[in-house]
Amino acid sequence: MMTGDGEARIAAAYADFGRRWAHGTSPLYERWAVGFAAAPGLVAWLAGLPPRMRQPNLIFAAMRWNGCPLDSWTSAHAWLEGNAEAVIATAAARSTQTNEPGRCATLLPPLSRLAGPLALLEVGAAAGLCLFPDRYGYRYETPAGSRVIPGSSAVDLECRTDRDDVVPDAAPDVVWRRGIDLSPVDAADADAVAWLETLIWPGPDHDRRVRQLRAASAVVAADPPKIITGDLLTHLEDAAAIAPDDATLVVFHSAVLMYLDAPDRDRFATLVTDLARRLGRDVVWISNETVGTFSTVDSRLPAGLDGSGRFVQTVDGVPVALAGQHGATYEVAPFRR
Structure with a gap:
């Protein structure tokens, strides 16, 4: 900021x-x-x-x-x-690492539209709590009523959306997961998880987030993903290169690029958009970042759009939704004609 x-x-x-x-x-x-x-x-x-x-x-x-x-x-x-x-x-x-598993509720809609199985590569992964969207359960409140997607863990995420048709029928099939972070967090380290809890804002609206973080940390601690220690600009291509060829590779991030300066944001965008050519495979890029992160994205937003408290979600650089910063809302109406 x-x-x-x-x-x-x-x-x-x-x-x-x-x-x-x-x-x-x-x-x-x-x-x-x-x-x-x-x-x-x-x-x-x-x-x-x-x-x-x-x-x-x-x-x-x-x-x-x-x-x-x-x-x-x-x-x-x-x-x-x-x-x-x-x-x-x-x-x-210490550092700001708001590792919010609730954001998986806003990642699930675009992930569900991709051909599976999926290989997930998260930049700014912290403890990797967002690398397990297939393990969590979801309840979406839509104009048509509640839609539930059961999970295989104690994590149950809630999200309100403005369109019934964005809710998938099932969680994706994830066969590979990796992360990149300057300071990876061990989900089995009680002190490290306590710091992540402290990063959650105080207030009754956020008490549920603390419970979700603890439950998601247990999921990750039981099956820890590989998280590479280093800079996303340096390690992106090497990490992507080892993803299995028979899976759709998805590079994603939430509230990460806002901490880079503008030239490094542009460098990252160039790197990720050129990955497909350099690796000779399909790569999908999903971004949840604030208005002002990319001028090229801002120029494509509907006139008068208020992005306060929400991320602009883009798929391959194209804005598709407003995603609540902690995963509680998902709005696509502003981007549908």
Whole structure:
């Protein structure tokens, strides 16, 4: 969210996080973000940190990890004055890895339309919780009523969609899964999973997400996928090259490219769109990212589209849906004529 220096830019980013992303879903984080934006001393403090450590979700999670009271902004501000060094130490040692299994509910519709079996390659995989869409159960609320797809685990995801015909009849057949991440998370590591839980925003709307994360972590810990440690720009082609030839290769990501600068986003887009030619096979690219990530995608969005709190889902660079950032909604009507 923040790719440049300058206190005005930082304050604007925190205000945007509160009013556009946290609004309506995490009242506490909305208060904290707006409070940060209006506090020149805190903005100056953030400006002195490395850009990676200025992200609202990382700072807020580090505050919670160190015992910040979850009530008013006044209390949080006062607490931070005496605990800033602990917050910095946590933010320096850890990273923002919102590994949200609920996003599989918005990945299932495009995955279900592909010829199977599937080979999944996720960039920014963290613990790999989104690499198991075939193991989870789903309940879709549609205009025609509820549609249930049973799973083989304790993970049950809920999603509201505006069209009945986007809901598949069954989960896909996944025969291979790999991930790439700068700092892979071991789903069997209790401390690492506890940090992932802390990255989930506070509030009753998110309590179910904590339960889902714990259940999905158990699924992954029982059958851990290979997650390559490294940069997505460096390792994408090598990881893709070992996918089985008799499966449809799907490269996907959610809320990952927003943390790259614009030139590196463009480099990634070039790499993934050229994979098919270089590997001599079909490759499908599914992206869940915010408005503003790719100008080429933004130029194809319907006029006046409000993407607040949602990702623009694209398939091979073509926008097809608005996907709730945590998987709770999936809207295709704006993209259908």
